[in-house]
Amino acid sequence: MTQSCFHCIQPLPADADFSVTVLGEPRTMCCPGCAAVAQAIVDGGMEDYYRFRTDKAVKAGDTDILQKLSVFDDKQLQQEFVVADGDCSEIQLTVEGITCAACGWLIERQLAKTDGIVQVAVNVAARRATVRWTDKTLPLSALLKVFSRIGYQALPFQPDQHEASYQREKKSYLKKLGLAGLMTMQLMMLAFALYFDWFDHVDTATRQFFHWISLLLCTPVVLYSGLGFYQSAWYALKAGRLNMDVPVTVAIFGAFSASAYATITEHGPIYFESMAMFIFLLLISRYLEHQSRHRAAQISANNMKHLPLTANKMIDGDVHSALARQLVAGDEILVRAGETIPADGVVSQGRSEVDESMLTGEFEPQSRQAGDNVFGGSINQSDVLYVTVSRPLKQSLISQIMRLQELAMAERPAIAGLADQLASYFVAAVLVISALTFWYWYDTGASHAFYIAIAVLVGTCPCALGLATPSALTSAVANLNRKGILIKRGDSLEKLTQITTVALDKTGTLTEGQFSLTSIQTTVEQHQALSLAASLEALSEHPIAKAFSNTECHQVSDGRVHIGQGIEGTINDMRFRIGSAAFIGAEIPAAWQSARVFLADESACIAAFWLSDTLRDDASELVIALADKPIHLLSGDAAPAVQEQAEKLGIEHQHAHCTPEDKLALIRQMQSQGQRVLMVGDGINDGPVLAAADVSVTLAAATDLAKSAADVVLLQPKLMHIPHLLTIAKLCRQKIRQNIGWALGYNLLILPLAVSGILTPWMAVLGMSLSSVIVVTNSLTLLKKD
Known part of the structure; x- marks a missing residue:
């Protein structure tokens, strides 16, 4: 029997030796291209594509990145993560490689230039992007390719895969930190030995040997631990922009190259230990930022993590296990006590207490029975519920909330745009001032002119300014989400x-909006007036309509709802109006003037209704x-x-x-x-x-x-959340102002010290890292505000 490629189902060549683990088993592929596409599907958390596909995949052909991503153009696969909205489609993406606010700004600017993209919102703290685009103009694979071209890997957002992506980035930071820390310790030992002459008048040959050892130890720190800074700077420059990593990259390569040249020529100062420490401390501050952003974003993203992967689906009276994301409207599911409700729906049988705190922030369980709505992610606490699914997972309330939250970040405050502009201008100013500083000191004959310029670059790098606004906004929104x-x-x-x-x-x-009928005055039979009123009010969503909902209704033709005024319609070939006194257009008897709702036929007012509300x-x-x-x-x-x-x-x-x-x-x-x-x-x-x-x-x-x-x-229906909202908004503005003030104040203070040569490179390193950590820590205090 001829074997076939697991991906494209075509016959395997005799020499085929390509394998990818899919659905827990190694699968043989016919070529490197199919293997690459299959691996992309696995890495993106889309293995269910193979479980439920009905057609064979297109043969990969080659390993070009666009070909790897083409699998995401499959409409069947897109059903899990793409939401159609008229002519537009919307998707949430996990974006790897985001390190600071400048990354989000760069992605938004570059994608906005692409034909077919309607809106882009990048949440730097959550490392996610929400994109609206026209699928007819731009296939999803081409959209993902745009991210790849500017240096970021983007895949459809899935909570488990997003968390795995975060863990991968965390491990990468820790590896780079470990290497940089280890090498920095060794370099500092050698540097102190030379600076303080611990070896009793080290001869020139030994000193030079130590310099070569320092070069050897510093090289992997510069080439591996600092790699992320160079990549970020390169992609920004390719896009014609300046970000915070540009002066960082110039400083690292400048100092390293000068020290390497001094080692080779045996003439000039050596700063290998300062560069290693610079990278080490910068990585520490970035790692702390990474952790704090994740902590703040977790509060907002926790809703998605509450959703279970599987559901108990009822088929012909039997319970079958099914994927929660495969549920569609009309499916019947069984939710046992203690289980999480896997999708939005309506209770068809049973009565239980449901914990909806993940949506509302209210920890008091809510009673739910037949006819009540329940939401995916809430927890059934006491008894069995049978639920009829009302909408698929991607259209659930949780998903809608998450999409709205991501899009909210697209409309940042004016102060956020000001901070971004300031940071961009500041980077340009830092580069210019650094060059002028070097020229001045070099012209005066100072041998350390280059290192003074390096201290200017490092000490005044506006990383804290770039973090000032997004860190505060993310923490404020997370606090509000926690309150519902x-x-x-x-x-x-x-x-x-x-x-x-x-x-x-x-x-x-x-x-409360829960009206009850307290009194009726009518010129016709009371039950007739109630029936006519209920028939018309059935056309309205206004809370008053519920006061008439338990009355028998007539068929209404040509019904019209006049918002804020009333309703009119034809019943049994006669035109009726119900609503305010002004709307019905008939004379109101004096005794009825205090009523709230009036009913009139074609000739006169025939009923008045008194309602109460608390x-x-x-x-x-x-x-x-x-x-x-x-x-x-x-x-x-x-x-x-x-x-x-x-x-x-x-x-x-x-x-x-x-x-x-x-x-x-x-x-x-x-x-x-x-x-x-x-x-x-x-x-x-x-x-x-x-x-x-x-x-x-x-x-x-x-x-x-x-x-x-x-x-x-x-x-949740708590009006006292409005004062809390106002309080957090004011505190957020205060934190942003404090952060910007601190960042600008620090840079203005450190600049003259660096330009004058008082600030050495290692001092600049400590100051810059401490500045960023202070800004992030200040913003995180918003999370603790009750």
Whole structure:
């Protein structure tokens, strides 16, 4: 029987000797190309491609990188990690090789130049990128090739593979650190022996021998431990940019080359130990940054790690093990007590307590029974649940949150752009000042002119300036995620610090939004009025509609929802309207004026409904916490109901009978007076005003339109998270300013010392590393703020 290639299914040549371990077993390949593609699939965590494929793969042919990546153009494979959004596709990528903010800036700028790419958001702390692109213009393999061309390896994000990538980078850092540390110790011993003449007047031959030994020990540190700095600098220069690693690379190669030349010619100062220590300390600071970014990013990324790999799928009454990411809408799954719910769905049978803290930050278990929604990643705590899957894993609430969080980082605050610009200009200035310093000291005949220039390059390298903003932003967003506060726009944190006025919707925001019918007055049979009202309200998502949901309904034709006003439709060939007094357009009897909702037929008002709603437990606390700002209560309800709630809460500014247009006009009027408005709302009628406000906040239980328009989503209905949001925004701004101030202050302080020759290269090394560590440590204090 003729054997075939495991990848392309074509017959194996007689001399085929290529093998890749796939699905736990060694598989024979026909050529190096197929082996390379198969290895790429395994490394990318996509082995299920081979388990579920229906067609043979395209033969690889050669080992060109684009050919290796072409497997990701397979539509069946893309179903696991690509989300279609109209004509665009969206993907999250794990990006290896990111070391600092300049890397994210470089990737965003270079990808933005590529035809077909709509939006790029790079989260430096999480080492992830979210890309929106048009698949018809740019295949996924070509997109990944762009990353490769500028020096980064990008693969579809998967939590386990992303963590493995982090561990690989961590091991690489530790190997380089170990080598640099070991060699630095040996070099320092030789250097001290020579500097302090420990060997009692070492003769010239012995001294030269020590120099050669130092050259031998320093070479692997420069060529291996420092490799990452040179690669980063090279890719930046290829892209026509300057990053922090450019002066670092110039300093390392400059000092090493000069010391090597002095060793060979037996004339001139030797600084091998300083260069090794420079690389060692720089690696330590980068490693600490790497660890701290991972720590902060873990809080935001933990949601994905909660998802199980497998699920108990019900097929013809039997339980079968299946991959969680292969579940589709309509699948029935069994979730036992203690297991994690593998996908979003609706409980079809059973009742249990579910821990949703990974989404909301609220550790109190929630009771879930038949008809209730449950979310992937939450934990079933007590009894068995049968769940009907409502959407696949990549469209689950967790996945949506993660995508929104990544895209939020695309819109960074203005201060972030300022810091990036400053860092770029500072690098150019450092290179120029270093060159001028060398020229000055060389012209004066100083023998150590070159090393003074090296000290300028090292001491003033703006690494801390580049870390100032992203480290603070990442820590702030991680803190908010832990509280169940989702930031959809990266610039929201900065805008929150500028808020001067707060506008609050009433129904469903300050109140529970759970209406109950307390009284009815009608000119027809009561059950008839209720039935007509329920039929019309069934067309609406407004919380008031739920007050009529338990009543028998009629068929409604030509139904129309007028947002913020009411509903109209035809029932049994007669036109009816339900809503506010102004909307129904009929005369209201005097005794009915205090009602909240009115029902009218084609000739007159035929019913009035009185409804009750209760304030949220923390509504009063919110108003007290925001007492330093003017608060406006906006509502479409009648004036008596609005006034009653406003008096209970102590809100001075109240606006009743507000249509969506009225609310929008009020917000714009405030903005025209120079006020910066924070709007909190949750309904369909709040969509326009949420979009128009400087910053808008909504609740997770809000309508889809409100959540789409809002800048911030509270994943649990706790209004007191709004003051926490404002506090963290202010603290984040403070930390960014402190970081930038420290970074600039340090550089301005160290520059004259370096230029004057007082600062030696090893002193510059210590100062630069300490500066970066201080900035990152300062930002991490945001994680501890409750």
